[in-house]
Amino acid sequence: MDPKRGERLRVTRAFLIFVLAIAAAGVRAYGVQAGGPVDFSPRPEHVVMIMLDGFRPDYLIMYDAPILRDMVRDGAWVAEAKGVFPSMTTPNQTSFVTGAYPATHGIPNNGQFDRSTRHMKPGPLRENRAATIAEILAAAGKSSIAVNHFMLENRGVDIYVNGDIQVACALLESRRPALLVYYQALTDSVGHQYGPFSEEMRAAVARVDREIGSLREAAQRAGILERTLFVIASDHGMSLNDGAGLSPGIGETLTRAGFTYTQDERALKEDTDIFWLQYGSAFLYLLPGRFTADRYEQLLQVLRALPHAMVLDRETLRRDYRVDPEALGDVVVVPEEGYAIAGGSGSGGLHGRPAESRIFLLFSGVGVKAGTVWPRASIVDVVPTVLALLGVDPPWPSTVEGRVLSGILARPVWKDELRGAEGDLIPVDIAASGYYAVNYPSLAADGKLGTFWVSTVFPSPDGYQPQFLAFDLGEIRPIRRVELVARNYQDPVGPKAFEVWVGPGPEALERVAAGDLPPLTRGQAYSITLPQAVEARVVKLVFPSAYTRFVQIAEIRFWSGGGAANE
Incomplete structure (x- = not known):
């Protein structure tokens, strides 16, 4: 035996033992993820x-x-x-x-001034x-x-x-x-x-x-x-409406600082500074012509001295709470938890605060x-x-x-790639035996020849498992032709045996076609045409043999009508 051939055989056996070991242990080789089986993840209707x-x-x-x-x-x-x-x-x-x-x-609120x-x-x-x-x-x-x-x-x-x-x-x-x-x-x-x-x-x-x-x-x-x-x-x-009242109160504080206010629109006067609306918090509307920038800052300073209260100014309301101060009120005084604007009654409930x-x-x-x-x-x-x-x-x-x-969401984001699928029957969901790295199953039906699905081939104790892709068309439709397109690469897809299964749902499938996929390279297509159209919602493409190579498919297209024969 050629010594180099014997060395290659030993290396191959060692690598196979290594692959078997990491597969049994669930370890990802070389940091590349092998995605497990993918189920249908339907959206709600x-x-x-x-x-x-x-x-x-x-x-x-x-x-x-x-x-x-x-x-x-x-x-x-x-x-x-x-x-x-x-x-x-x-x-x-x-x-x-x-x-x-x-x-x-x-x-802005339950009411607005x-x-x-x-x-x-x-x-x-x-x-x-x-x-x-x-x-x-x-x-x-x-x-x-x-x-x-x-x-x-x-x-x-x-x-x-x-x-x-x-x-x-x-x-x-x-x-x-x-x-x-x-x-x-x-x-x-x-x-x-x-x-x-x-x-x-x-x-x-x-x-x-x-x-x-x-x-x-x-x-x-x-x-x-x-x-x-x-x-x-x-x-x-x-x-619970049992909070202690703010002391000193808002009204007392405003009056002491020289600001006029009312909570009754009928009592508004020409020299009233503030209209006060109350829903758990105090919403203060500054009336037009009554506040310069300095007087506004003076108001904030006075209110911020209130114990057990938080004061929200215009900038804070816009930035942190995404509300319009013109509609809600220029200044909001919020009692801390356990406190109320004027003291709780001890019964009933309230809200309106953070x-x-x-x-x-x-x-x-x-x-x-x-x-x-x-x-x-x-x-x-x-x-x-x-x-x-x-x-x-x-x-x-x-x-x-x-x-x-x-x-x-139960549905992986990558399934949205199905929106780009070609053919006159567009799948809405996909299931698969698995996928390698980021070559998600949906890339086999995204309308792009530059992307492709790569199956997983890590062996199990029972040997290499069949690979499959299953598509949900969203409703029962007539299916006549399935077209497979190879990735744009020199290594061929095939020869591989294939089977086509269809049915009204994933649990009720029957085989309608079988054959051998010839070697396909560089975007070549192969059509599987059924003798007559079959009414089905789910189409499952199975590669049943025990392969030691990946299945790599750029596009799968579904058609309700027949097409040209394969050359």
């Missing part, structure tokens, strides 16, 4: 957004909510979710259905300047229904109605919209009247928990539960990773995340300012 007004996140611990607890376990829970400031209903409900901050959507008229704006405030999720979905050809959510009335929904849970369930079951939004104010009204730590709140939490269960049952009866995502959120928290900005936020159902705990998010992140899950691609209106919570 339906989303139910449930808004629980005034629902504190810790109600889940304090009170009995078995349905919500199960959904947290099986869904993606945001540990530190926050609403927008102030922690009031109307601005947060607007952000919930627009993905915009108050400075953009124009709803108009300096030009020197009166409160007629309420309730509904002049939202941002696109709603319903309007964005309508432009994408998707339907939506709102039950009770006042910020969606006449704003893009196909149906708007005020009603109870039975109405919401009936509409979900009969209409099966892409989006249903259900607003429930019970925990807010009970919180204000009885406080967050009461038997009445215990009963309220139990009721909304049952209502969520009713919506799930309605989705089950409609046959869409396995294709539905539930998004459950609150707009703000609720604190202390009540912690909200409940949960995504549960198809499209998200089960059992995920996401560290933090904002209420403005709901709309872009739901749009991404429903497959409504950017660009979105510029008013959508939140971010997609990509870390909770």
